[in-house]
Amino acid sequence: SRFVASQMTPEIIDTMNVNLQQNNVDFRASGSKVKFAGFTKVYKRGKEKDNLLPELKEGDSAQMVSDDPAQHFTQPPARYTEAALIKTLEENGVGRPSTYAPTLDTIQRRYYVRLVSRHFEPTELGEIVNTIIEKQFPDIVNAKFTADVEDKLDQIEEGKQNWVRVVDSFYQPFSKEVSTAESEVAKIEMKDELAGMDCDICGAPMVVKMGRYGKFYACSRFPECRNTKAIVKDTGIPCPKCGQGTVVERKSKKNRVFYGCSRYPDCDFVSWDKPIGRNCPKDGHFLVEKKIKGGTQVVCPNGDYEEEPQK
Template identity: 45%
Template sequence: MVGYKISPVLWAKVKRGLSAGRVQSVALRIICDREEEINAFIPEEYWTIDATLNVKGEKKPLVAKFYGDENGKIQIHNQPELDAILKEIESCEYKVLEVKKGERTKKPPLPFRTSTLQQEASKHLNFSTQKTMRLAQQLYEGVDIKGSGTVGLITYLRTDSTRVSEEAEAAASEYISANYGADYVGGSVDTKKNTAKIQDAHEAIRPTDLNRSPAIVKDSLSRDLFRLYQLIWNRFAASCMTPAVYETTSVTIGAGKYRFHVSASKVKFDGFMSVYSLDEEKSDRVFLSKSLDETSELTEEKIEPKQHFTQPPAHFTEASLVKTLEELGIGRPSTYAPTITTILGRRYIVKENKNLYVSELGEVVNNIMKEAFPEIVDERFTANMESLLDKVEEGTVDWKMIIRNFYPDLDAAVKAAEAELEKVKIEDEVTDVVCEQCGRHMVIKYGPHGRFLACPGFPECRNTKPYFEKIGVACPKCGKDIVLKKTKKGRKYYGCENNPDCDFMSWQKPSKVPCPQCGGYMVEKGNKLVCADEQCGYVMEKPETSEE
């Protein structure tokens, strides 16, 4: 209903072929909000200190990280703070104050539901959500296995539940006991997570028969089908196994009043990790000597301070967008992939190196939706609507009552938008660029990839050119105009009009105002101007009179 009523407004006000929807418009807004957050982010400086220490009687040195002092953790914000600490520890002796040993367990992951399958396939296999669902559909419908005929290899692929049938759990226990040993057999799968939003119509995504291991079916599957089946098989097998057990060691080292820490862990029992390893386990391992204790003698080999800057929030990927939509209760397992495919297909967003960026067209559509239909693109409204629709399915709420409450407001908003949004209709804008073929002044037109220059004499003259919008700022390298450009996939950036002779580029909008501290150029970050040189780091309020 939302898409049916609002999409024609976008056709009239922007261009034909666009669409809106209860889920896709909220997904677009979430991406736009993240883009604004990234653009407004101001990096902050901080420092870390690594102390490389020689342990008497050991060949390998120990690398300890600065923690703080006897009162707790200390953050080092700038060079003066760093210099003061380095000066104090310069003449200090290093002593082992405490060695703590312990154990920790890591629980096995839950079996896949639709959203987690899409996320893991994106991270580990670099599959889009659409590709993951297409391959999973093939595995579910059946694949010709040598000697067995056509066999459905996995259970139903559109589910929000991690529930596993008793028969499957019993078969898994039997398989794991026979192939890995009784110590690896876990208990029943924990399914308590997010029960409030779970429909639980289907069980988790799992192999129909654990005895059909990836090695057995490999010759019958294409490369991508095999990789996805292997991921599903490993995840389900891991979910039915015991937790992994780690031996942990934590060492506190004193240097005067300051404290350094070293933490290490090693696998005591691999449990589920014998078939499925998690991302965090791939980080660099630290190994400590068993003989290290409070009597060990330490001598300093080198002190290594490092400068860092805080990073903005990451751009959304398909995997992280699916995760966010699920956490907010927006959409259902069957809608995640089509939603992302739609906003990519409409060119509201572009995908570059896995990251999702908002296009110029996406910004226009999002701004119209926020202005004319703020309730529709409000994530709380959409999540609440999902909840009401679930109650309709359960039979506790009458669907006619929902329509009676919702439709009049939607209809009124559509009529108001049709009347009031006429001013946003995009007209051809005449420029001072003269067509070299016929002498007319070229105009700015809108195409699938954004704005371009075209001769108004069409169809007699078909001359077109790329359109680069000048922002009124001189290039800090060569003095020519800086213009707004786009990558091949549609992501916006700022570059010099003199390219390729000048290679200046910036993802953030440069400002006319030079940095008062170093003289370099500044960029806009929300309502502030920030020096483009991180080493300088100068920040000031954006002048109110600025027309940039």
């Protein structure tokens, strides 16, 4: 359904906002109506309800039936998804279609970010690296610089720019910044955090270390003792498949969060969305909690049941 929807015409919605004033108090009413269903005929993102308003013109009087004294707070921008990040790169003229996939792969492989519910979240390592390069290379770490360099490279290809001059104009100031950074920036050591448990093999304290795929438990006597353990977050929810283990939060090699059974490999239960410990009233399948724009929603993975979104 999603594939078919991607080939269809967008949905068209008519919106209407009305401002009313009474005794120096402002009221606002808003309404919407689906004018053309488009792709939502085959792929619905959630419950869509028409909220119709009557035809109004300036100076009309209206009678209040009910009011909703809701206070709306400004929400921070949503975290980037892979698609949103690529769209932003395109809008800023950064990169090309052939470089988008390697860019997304690099920032995850170096553990600058991790995917949590399909959204990128910066890691501790990513924030440290970003702080350093913003301080040491302020002219380079910005979208305009990258877009300008790519534009000059296009001009070189077309014979409008001399590549030696372009490279030299970049390299001369950049080499000085690199020399300054090498002398001023001290090596940053990530201090090991005590894990609060002892090694199963030698009895030494276990510590939290940073690895290629994120944090993990390791013996403090490394390299004498090479005992390691994955860090998992136990949700306390019974496994929907075996009922004996509990659902734990794990990470894939691409740092994407998923949920599995604590009894793995004896139980191979796995889910990208977090189970909530209840079953679907329609087909008995376990329900999961999906993150949507502005909140979460409990749904059945089979698509035949969903609850009202929670903010």
